[in-house]
Amino acid sequence: MKKISRRLFLGSASIVGTGMALKPTSIWAGNRSLDSKPALLGGEKTITKSFPRWPIVDTTEEKALLDALRGSRWGRRVKDNAADNFENNYAKLLGANHCLTVNSGTSALFTIMGALNIGPGDEVILPVYTFIATYNAVVLHNALPIIVDIDPESFQIDPKKMEAAITKETKALMPVHIGGSPADLDSILEIGNRHNLPVIEDACQAHLAEWKGKKVGTFGIGGAFSFQESKNLNCGQGGAVTTNNRQFMDACVGFHHQGSILQDNPYAQGGIRGGNLRMTEFQASILNAQMTRLEQQAKTRSENATYLSRILNEIPGIAPAKLYPGTTNSAYHLYMFRYDSNYFAGMSRARFMEALSAEGAPCSGGYGQMEKTPRITSLPNNRHYIKIYGEKTMKDWLERIQCPQNAKVSGEIAVWFSQTVLLGSKTDMEQIAEAIRKIQKYAQEIKEAKI
Ligand SMILES: Cc1ncc(COP(=O)(O)O)c(C=O)c1O
Numbered sequence: 001m002k003k004i005s006r007r008l009f010l011g012s013a014s015i016v017g018t019g020m021a022l023k024p025t026s027i028w029a030g031n032r033s034l035d036s037k038p039a040l041l042g043g044e045k046t047i048t049k050s051f052p053r054w055p056i057v058d059t060t061e062e063k064a065l066l067d068a069l070r071g072s073r074w075g076r077r078v079k080d081n082a083a084d085n086f087e088n089n090y091a092k093l094l095g096a097n098h099c100l101t102v103n104s105g106t107s108a109l110f111t112i113m114g115a116l117n118i119g120p121g122d123e124v125i126l127p128v129y130t131f132i133a134t135y136n137a138v139v140l141h142n143a144l145p146i147i148v149d150i151d152p153e154s155f156q157i158d159p160k161k162m163e164a165a166i167t168k169e170t171k172a173l174m175p176v177h178i179g180g181s182p183a184d185l186d187s188i189l190e191i192g193n194r195h196n197l198p199v200i201e202d203a204c205q206a207h208l209a210e211w212k213g214k215k216v217g218t219f220g221i222g223g224a225f226s227f228q229e230s231k232n233l234n235c236g237q238g239g240a241v242t243t244n245n246r247q248f249m250d251a252c253v254g255f256h257h258q259g260s261i262l263q264d265n266p267y268a269q270g271g272i273r274g275g276n277l278r279m280t281e282f283q284a285s286i287l288n289a290q291m292t293r294l295e296q297q298a299k300t301r302s303e304n305a306t307y308l309s310r311i312l313n314e315i316p317g318i319a320p321a322k323l324y325p326g327t328t329n330s331a332y333h334l335y336m337f338r339y340d341s342n343y344f345a346g347m348s349r350a351r352f353m354e355a356l357s358a359e360g361a362p363c364s365g366g367y368g369q370m371e372k373t374p375r376i377t378s379l380p381n382n383r384h385y386i387k388i389y390g391e392k393t394m395k396d397w398l399e400r401i402q403c404p405q406n407a408k409v410s411g412e413i414a415v416w417f418s419q420t421v422l423l424g425s426k427t428d429m430e431q432i433a434e435a436i437r438k439i440q441k442y443a444q445e446i447k448e449a450k451i
Helices: 006-017 059-070 082-094 105-115 132-139 159-164 185-194 246-256 281-312 349-358 383-389 391-400 404-413 419-423 426-441 443-448
Strands: 098-102 123-127 144-148 170-173 200-202 222-226 239-243 318-320 327-329 334-339 414-418
Touching: 059 082, 059 281, 082 098, 082 239, 082 281, 098 105, 098 246, 098 281, 105 132, 105 200, 105 222, 105 239, 105 246, 123 132, 132 144, 144 159, 159 185, 170 185, 239 246, 281 318, 281 334, 281 419, 281 426, 334 404, 334 419, 349 414, 349 426, 349 443, 383 391, 404 414, 414 419, 426 443
Parallel strands: 123 144, 123 170, 200 222
Antiparallel strands: 098 239, 222 239, 318 334, 334 414
16 A cells, blocks of 8 residues: 555645545546445445454463463552553653553543542533543533534534633533544644633544644643543553643542542642542553554554545545644544535435445444433433532523534434444455445435335
């Protein structure tokens, strides 16, 4: 495969960024199966091989796990253990001064907010288009999650809406690098600086993603990573906090370990809290083994995704999610693109996804409307929230959540491939584009078929 230089990558990112209007000159002329019927209508599948299984493991993981099993300490109590090794290596890889392992990505977010002493009465701003854990971590502190809408081209939090949501109760801005692509960090950090608010990066999907050549998770006061089993770096369940601030790291260490923080730490001044959020040696050993493949896998995903974006951009009605110009690398935990039914005879997204999956390219519509789920709509009825904030504030809170862009993106537009699709070959990427072209060619028939 042709080596993808950073310049080429940025070039393709800016093409992607222009949305659906601009279609570059064709670099790929594959159309082998366009004449055969779509698989959904009984024709042959375009893609017959399956994509790589996840996780990828070999004897490296087996040995690491056995070493942990035979060691005298399974929990984390002494120095020079597997968790220490991982923290040192992950911090180094990210260019962060400090890394702390915890038992999940949710715990990483919870720890960061705990170290900032976020609690009842405080507001934290986050995007609507995210996994529910981002929201839950705020609610676990009995703070108010302020949910804002997204930029429909990138699916990332809209910084203007983020700024508009700031009140005197706001204590932190919490962008999410959704899909593994960086949110608009320059704008968000600038807003944070201007309002004197810490930025917490939810980088749970964004291992090794870069903004202007620097890894995400190193820009705000703290970055949160997840190592849950679907993630690009995986130990079943696990997480990490990264930061460049020594005193803040000490506060995180304290919060994740029963509040064992020195009282002269400035982050301890608001009152010390803590619990047990520590990682086990089993989790850390698997992470150390998985780390041996992380960079190569990230490179493969990045190259395949860049190529896929270029060829999908040639298809009218298909537009890869925009990458902001500061993006020098996406982690591509998800490959997200926009589907416009107007170019597919008005076929619903659900039918399009059914047809694409039948061609051998498994896909999904991604997140639904988080703001309409009972977890959120029932919060105003929670007796603790009523006690802390009052019924009126809680009623107003629900009304403040207005996310029309999310309704469109999650309801009609977004289509996702999982990261394992990007671990395939260049030919696989070409076949995905070919499958979509075939669906487009037969769109009317597929739409009308009684299946
Ligand atoms: C954006 C985001 N935030 C937070 C989390 C929580 O991570 P975990 O599942 O490890 O608790 C996830 C994981 O799925 C996530 O995707």
